Amino acid sequence: MRIFALVLIFNILSSVSLVSCVYAKEKDFRQLRSSHFLINYRKDVDEGYIFKIRDIAEKFYKVITQEFNLVRDKLWIWENRAVLYIAKDKADYSKSFKCFSWSAACVDYNRKIIYTYQNHLNFETILVHELTHIIFREYVKGGNLPLWLEEGVAVYMENKYGRGSYGGTLGFLKKKIEDDSYIKLVQLNNITTQVLAKSSKEYVNLFYIESFSLINFLMKEHGSYRFYRFLYYLRKGHNTEKALARAFYYYKNLDIVEREWKKFYQE
Numbered sequence: 001m002r003i004f005a006l007v008l009i010f011n012i013l014s015s016v017s018l019v020s021c022v023y024a025k026e027k028d029f030r031q032l033r034s035s036h037f038l039i040n041y042r043k044d045v046d047e048g049y050i051f052k053i054r055d056i057a058e059k060f061y062k063v064i065t066q067e068f069n070l071v072r073d074k075l076w077i078w079e080n081r082a083v084l085y086i087a088k089d090k091a092d093y094s095k096s097f098k099c100f101s102w103s104a105a106c107v108d109y110n111r112k113i114i115y116t117y118q119n120h121l122n123f124e125t126i127l128v129h130e131l132t133h134i135i136f137r138e139y140v141k142g143g144n145l146p147l148w149l150e151e152g153v154a155v156y157m158e159n160k161y162g163r164g165s166y167g168g169t170l171g172f173l174k175k176k177i178e179d180d181s182y183i184k185l186v187q188l189n190n191i192t193t194q195v196l197a198k199s200s201k202e203y204v205n206l207f208y209i210e211s212f213s214l215i216n217f218l219m220k221e222h223g224s225y226r227f228y229r230f231l232y233y234l235r236k237g238h239n240t241e242k243a244l245a246r247a248f249y250y251y252k253n254l255d256i257v258e259r260e261w262k263k264f265y266q267e
Contacts, residue, residue: 028042028043034058034081035077035081036058036075036082037057037083038084039053040083040086041086042086044088046118053086056123056124067157070139070231072138072139076112082112084116085116086116087115090117092117093115093116093117104117104120104122107130107134109133112138125162125163128157129158136154137150148188148189148207149214149215152211152215153215156215159212170265172209173210174265174266177262178266183207185214185254185261217265221260222248227247230244230246232247240254
């Protein structure tokens with residue numbers, strides 16, 4: 001269950017605006033510029049590793065954008081590029097950035113900045129998860145984006161393109177559905193980061209499993225175009241229920257979505 005605890009860390013960090021203590025202009029940082037990223041790294045970080053990070057970041061930028069057709073108002077070019085800070089190691093990371101010492105990465109979503117350190121084994125998974133958050137928030141803007149949708153999409157992408165292992169949790173979900181011990185969709189739709197912070201680890205794990213399973217269900221049953229329309233209506237200010245109804249037609253309310261979602265995983 002370690003992966004779920006790791007995701008919880010990401011979720012907690014996502015609710016905090018984090019500011020770096022150091023900047024690339026300082027003499028102990030170097031910078032590699034790519035089409036959509038500014039990668040700031042310690043001078044003793046291996047440059048081969050930085051080029052690898054650049055390639056991974058550029059790949060995921062395109063993959064996430066194309067997966068859901070998320071065309072934003074401003075491209076990530078010139079001064080609008082996202083920023084990565086790469087510390088030498090975990091000790092350097094903890095000392096240099098205002099991130100929790102037990103974390104592997106942290107993010108300032110508003111400024112599109114990700115902080116991490118060299119040779120982290122889960123970096124690819126972290127990057128796809130956090131870039132999905134950034135790109136989604138940028139697209140939906142001030143729209144009504146429930147937490148299950150935001151986290152579900154990030155985990156869906158992490159599972160598909162990173163090293164996520166959520167596909168293996170669907171048997172557990174089926175058992176929860178059979179026992180009627182899952183989180184009802186009306187309740188899921190109202191869960192916030194504050195609610196999760198006060199909840200048990202088991203409840204948090206179930207929240208993430210269900211969130212992932214809902215995105216997986218919508219994508220497999222209806223495809224990316226319908227899902228994009230759903231996000232489009234959220235961006236226009238519709239609530240979850242109305243956006244689902246307009247994008248998928250048949251889903252007139254959350255009860256219908258829940259019924260079809262349960263059927264999908266019980267077959």
